[in-house]
Amino acid sequence: MFYRELAEEAERYLEVVQGIRRDLHQIPEFGLDLPKTRERILASIHGLGDIHLSDKLSSIVLHIKGAQPGPTVLIRADMDALAVEENTGLEYASTNGYMHACGHDLHMAIGIGAAHLLATHKADLKGDVLVWFQPGEEGHGGADIMLEENMHMITGSKPIAAYGIHVTSSWQPPRTFGGKAGALMASASDLIVTFTGRGGHGSSPWMAKDPISAMTDAMAGLQTMINKQFNVFDPVVVNIGWLKAGDDHTTNVIPEQSSFGATIRTFSPGMLDNLKKHVTTYLESTAAAFGVSVDIDWGQYATEVVMNDPAATERVRKVVREAFGEQAWMEWPHPIAGAEDFGSIVREIPGAFIFLGAAPAATDWQNAAPNHSNRAVFDDSVVPSGCALLAGLAFDVLNEAAAKA
Numbered sequence: 595m596f597y598r599e600l601a602e603e604a605e606r607y608l609e610v611v612q613g614i615r616r617d618l619h620q621i622p623e624f625g626l627d628l629p630k631t632r633e634r635i636l637a638s639i640h641g642l643g644d645i646h647l648s649d650k651l652s653s654i655v656l657h658i659k660g661a662q663p664g665p666t667v668l669i670r671a672d673m674d675a676l677a678v679e680e681n682t683g684l685e686y687a688s689t690n691g692y693m694h695a696c697g698h699d700l701h702m703a704i705g706i707g708a709a710h711l712l713a714t715h716k717a718d719l720k721g722d723v724l725v726w727f728q729p730g731e732e733g734h735g736g737a738d739i740m741l742e743e744n745m746h747m748i749t750g751s752k753p754i755a756a757y758g759i760h761v762t763s764s765w766q767p768p769r770t771f772g773g774k775a776g777a778l779m780a781s782a783s784d785l786i787v788t789f790t791g792r793g794g795h796g797s798s799p800w801m802a803k804d805p806i807s808a809m810t811d812a813m814a815g816l817q818t819m820i821n822k823q824f825n826v827f828d829p830v831v832v833n834i835g836w837l838k839a840g841d842d843h844t845t846n847v848i849p850e851q852s853s854f855g856a857t858i859r860t861f862s863p864g865m866l867d868n869l870k871k872h873v874t875t876y877l878e879s880t881a882a883a884f885g886v887s888v889d890i891d892w893g894q895y896a897t898e899v900v901m902n903d904p905a906a907t908e909r910v911r912k913v914v915r916e917a918f919g920e921q922a923w924m925e926w927p928h929p930i931a932g933a934e935d936f937g938s939i940v941r942e943i944p945g946a947f948i949f950l951g952a953a954p955a956a957t958d959w960q961n962a963a964p965n966h967s968n969r970a971v972f973d974d975s976v977v978p979s980g981c982a983l984l985a986g987l988a989f990d991v992l993n994e995a996a997a998k999a
């Protein structure tokens with residue numbers, strides 16, 4: 595076989611994986627506890643291998659044992675949805691206030707299909723494969739929890755490679771795979787800043803300690819400070835998403851508190867710690883200048899930069915081109931500012947994360963509703979391609995390891 599034949603075989607799964615995907619689309623669940631989603635996946639992988647479950651979250655690890663001994667490969671599919679009210683008009687649209695607006699329903703279907711391909715050909719499998727179904731990607735630290743539980747060590751040895759796929763409803767041509775070596779996606783964290791002063795009458799601001807003035811000065815100067823302190827070729831993004839102060843029922847009251855929240859994105863390991871140091875110094879100095887205090891909260895969880903291993907990325911290029919042709923690979927010129935906790939996985943295991951264009955063929959993919967939109971629509975006919983790629987990568991890694999043994 596192999597890779598082109600594997601892709602052709604995966605296409606015969608289309609009706610099945612499409613049905614699974616649409617079932618999952620109608621039962622989106624949020625966070626780490628996804629009981630209905632877990633139940634549907636378990637029904638779809640019954641009999642394919644050993645199942646390992648966690649009591650802390652709704653994760654599933656399927657262990658497919660090859661007929662021949664060898665190392666372990668990990669493939670991952672995330673499970674959780676977003677708190678978004680769907681407005682796509684699809685017959686199978688969700689109605690419970692959550693939505694698979696980031697395509698995780700396709701990811702699960704891809705993982706299930708890949709598992710079936712691997713189990714079907716386990717006589718040719720020269721090692722083991724762990725198929726991770728992971729909750730809590732959307733800011734809940736699901737990957738780190740599974741790593742802390744040693745769910746990657748089920749076979750007794752650390753996997754020698756890890757791969758995952760993410761679909762996109764826009765900005766990448768349909769049915770193409772894309773990515774790059776090195777930094778692929780940003781680290782993401784939150785910044786919540788609260789200034790506390792002394793309230794007073796708006797007619798006499800000198801008798802109060804105005805937290806609004808401190809906040810507006812800090813927000814305006816934050817971008818200038820970043821521009822002067824950080825290399826433009828190793829960028830930092832700080833974008834303020836909300837601010838709160840005062841009461842819109844009156845204009846002559848100086849409030850005691852003001853606050854703003856921002857998202858933080860960095861693109862190299864260690865840069866977030868450097869940014870925290872500079873931002874903390876800047877905000878504390880600004881607060882002191884206005885005679886107020888400041889509380890700085892960096893949030894409970896930060897994703898790591900997704901760093902694609904060069905050798906693992908080259909393997910993806912090779913398998914994509916052999917299975918689907920030269921035109922199916924799109925080399926990215928630079929990383930994107932989106933974030934993913936797959937970064938935690940490739941921190942521990944060399945691997946690569948790949949994007950798959952899933953905009954419906956009849957749409958203008960460059961201007962289609964993007965991931966996370968309540969109108970995002972994904973073409974699930976691309977699922978078999980994702981199944982074939984993940985299964986093909988597992989075979990390729992294990993075949994190479996066997997040849998070197």
